Amino acid sequence: MSYLNIENLVTSFPVRGQGFFSKKIPDVKIINNVSLNIKKGEVLGLVGESGCGKSTLGRSLLRLVPVKSGKILFNNDDLMNKNYSELSKLRPQLQMIFQDPYASLDPRMTIYDTLAEPLLFHNIVPKSELDEEINRLMNLVGLAPRYIKKYPHEFSGGQRQRIAIARALALRPEFIIADEPVSALDVSIQSQIINLLLDLKKKLNLTILFISHDLSVVRFICDRIAVMYLGKIVEIAPSKELFENPIHPYTQALLSAIPLPDPRKEKNRERILLQGEPPSHLNPPSGCAFSPRCHKKKDASCGTRTPSLVQTSDTRWVSDCACCEQR
């Protein structure tokens, strides 16, 4: 029974050509026909290079960006058919934590104001209990309630990310999209926030979509992982299986590129070094989008046939390109 179900989602943005009378260019598809489901209570990791559309996918789920077509079924309720006020009623259940805690908090609002705003807007608690609720939230994320009258600039990065998490949890959501919540933080602080997220997930029974480019973090925190490349999902697998047995050549390259904190292993390992740069959404390669950089590419068919995601076992989906089937 899936909890959040995405079917054939397409998000595209208009592009202007050069000059006023320029030829009209078709909209560029950032999310290209993505289907995905998330089970209740799981942490699904979404990984990929910068610019592959992983953040846009996260935002599309909350309809923070204009979605062109597709279905977003949340508890069997299609978010695509909702108007603004209906969506606004649903928002408390779907919250987001952003990447950069330096930019996502309003510098002119005290922590108290930041946390009180969503609570008051959605009438979560009566005004008389507001202070108590804010103290509860501060304790929940491990901050001393005496800090509530301070401004964001008085906090360190890790503390700010805790505030951002408290703000997301204020509305008692069921589902959280965490968009690179630890990539702006130092290793020692990063582990504090990861532990906090895992702890809160258990305590509050949250479902999390964890967007990240750091595979070692994803391996640690996620139950399942979806790998994205140029607006498409190329592989979905349980975390352990993905790391032990990656099928798609891109996943293999991605895993082999993770630096290992172990000098002996690091010296002896074979790296798959990808050639070239990530392609542009404006001018995607024909056929398999990964084919120009693929280390396994065999014949010309890679450049002509567009692969799609197929289910290969109970838990795994993988792109049906020639290189994946050949193994």
Add this chain to the structure above:
Amino acid sequence: MTNNNEILLQVDNLKTYFHTRTGCFRAVNGVSFHVRKGETLGIVGESGSGKSVSQYSLLKLIPQPPGKIESGTAFFDGTDLLSADEKTLRGIRGKRISMIFQDPMTCLNPYLKIGDQIIEPLLIHHNYNKEEARKKAIEALKQVGMTSPEKRMKGYPHELSGGMRQRVMIAMALITEPELLIADEPTTALDVTVQAQILDLIKKLQKEKNTAVIFITHDLGVIAGVADRVMVMYAGEIVEEGLTEEIFYSACHPYTRALLKSIPANAQVGDELFSIDGLPPNLSHKITGCSFNPRCTEKVNDDKNLDFPTLTEITKSHRVANCACALRNVSEIERNS
């Protein structure tokens, strides 16, 4: 990788303080280290631990005021960089010592063509004429793996992706064939796949030209792959220094150990991740004793806290701060071996 063991850079007791309205920040507080020809020295530490400032100080790239190099010497091939006048420094910066900065998005001049930016060091330091310099720049771009370098020379930085810009930075830094390259988090802003390409490139070029590299990063995974020796910094001080294998397999300082333990890649899935509680100390307060003491999990109550821990030698290459916890770990390792 070291071809000869000659010391290229010897830094002693470097102190860089920032005098601000809110107090004096001891960003770098008595750092001594050396770099040999052709080797890679990795520097790790949290943000604010002084790893970048210590290197910027060498080339006087810190704003003065508020920054001030309070003491120290840095002998680079016989010249003391810290007491050298501006003219001498100008002959060294960008020619014999180059830098690659963290963020390729902001370090290239958006108004200048890539070609003009790459040939600039050649025109200044080597008296090349423009045509020769251009030829050399195209060659340099080829070396760093840029496609159609002739066309790229006429382009602007905004036309390039992050990885490509970092390649331009590397080409620019290495075009004068420096003896020392300081790379300040050169891959932090990049994707893992691109990071692997760039690290590979730096290693390759280093081998070809026998350049010494100081590699600053907070990613221990990257350090494991590139460095010959590693220096761990905390709160403006070096807490441990040693060969890469010594740091990774027989770390003695509690901070180094905690850093290694807190990497998600080292953890078992399902366990709680090891985390270092608390925050790095405020550098504007005078710290006496071990700076890591408040966050240290290995400390024992009756440990005598030294007022000023100094580095002691464990092996020829391995030095660690002589706080009680570190010394305990040292004797434990010796007993086991």
